[in-house]
Amino acid sequence: MSATPADRIQLTGLRAQGRHGVYDFERARGQEFVVDAVLELDLTPAARTDDVADTVHYGELAERLVAVVAGEPVDLIETLADRLLAVCLADPRVDVATVTVHKPEAPVPHTFSDVAVTMTRRRAR
Template sequence: MNMDNIHVTGIRAYGYTGYLPEEQVLGQWFEVDVKLWLDISKAGKTDAIEDTLDYRSVISIVKHLIQTSKFALIEKLIATIAESILAECHSITQVQVILSKPAAPIPDFGGRISLEVTRTRV
């Protein structure tokens, strides 16, 4: 089996996950990059969308979870995103998700906080 990858980067959505009460009320922007492992060799021959992953579905899953979830920790949000992609996109054998908070509410800190997880279908 081939281990091909599709990268989808820069998925941005506004959400309400955060440890501080104001993060769950005011919300903030999140940015997500995903790397998807799947076999795209058939689509490479047929040129048919049904033989590959329509990555619009992955973008939709990520945006929906960011916009509707209210978790205290971004660790819970990123794990939920990874598990949901595997559950809903059956052609994917492994997923890597990088979630960033571009404007972390930490005094005197202008950087970004990022988490990365990799999950494999069992």
């Protein structure tokens, strides 16, 4: 059974320190990144059994996403988002994942609130 559009798990505002960026100073000092993840999957089994084993454990997902952000540096937040999507889609129950990576401390020489990249991937079946 495939997920209906209404079945989603959302993890919003996950904060982690990383050393991603094109510039040497970004790698040297690091900065905070904020991740939003939306997983589309069929939540009917979990709703019926009331068992965490029948769904994506969002606490464990958060740990895996933070490990990626804190892990090997990349130049682009697009690359980081792609790696985070791979983590989300590693669970075979997830049909579609959308990840937004926010870089609120990006080296932009103007006043701004946020820089973000959003990417969506569908499981190849």
